[in-house]
Amino acid sequence: MSEHLGHNLKLLCSHYRSIAEVCRKLGLNRAQFNKYLGGQSRPTPYNLKRICDFFGVEEYELGLPADQFARLIGARTDGPAQSVQDPLLELLQPLREHATSLARYCGYYFEYANCMSVPGQILLSLVHLREERGNFLFERQERQERAAGGSAEDWVRCRYLGAAFYLQDRLFLIDYESLTGNEMSQTILIPSFKSRISRLNGLKTGVSSGDRRTPACTRVVWDYLGSEINRVAAYRQVMLYSPDDPRIDADIRERLAGAHIRDGLFEIE
Structure with missing residues (x-):
């Protein structure tokens, strides 16, 4: 384990603001933790x-090769998610006004x-919405598993980066x-006007990941965490689920089914 422990711990710590914050929450001495990170102890x-x-991982997983461990926990290995120079943000900059x-x-x-590429299945994703310089x-x-019970190598992972705007109550x-x-x-998404945000309803348009890349539209629910x-424990839940899976509660199933076609339009009830 010692060969990969330090690097894998650094990946886990990258989900937090600082090493000091991790040590404080763990109740561990910073100097000693630095030795773990450096592979000295x-x-x-x-x-x-x-x-x-604390991180929601197994002991044996900390000993996995770094690239395999990164895929397992969804760690970032390519720097910050976005910067203010992102071309997409520049294109949409006028909307900020x-x-x-x-x-x-x-x-x-x-x-x-409702999964666009695997009809009849529910896709659970992890979203982080944040503010950066306005x-x-x-x-x-x-992520989707190619075969049941597969290893980290058998998962197809997607990572979407984007910009969000609140315009005219949407x-x-x-x-x-x-x-x-x-x-x-x-x-x-339809915003929540309650003092406490719980779940947001809406629609998503995109394409299926199948060979034909079919355009599709699906009902979507955001559940506030x-x-x-x-983050690691949450990422472990990111996968496909059958609609009757007990981990999908009745309210989510009802919200995902609560849309219909009327006069050629896809509407939310």
């Missing part, structure tokens, strides 16, 4: 369990949608798939 069994429990602040909606969400940006991570989100650069999608989460 291995945690005691007690500290190793605390670290694994007409948009209302999305600050109250910032945080993490589970996105539930822009509202988001990252959405998806949330508009447009993104692109950043790992391949071969698709875009748009989501429109909070401003800070255990």
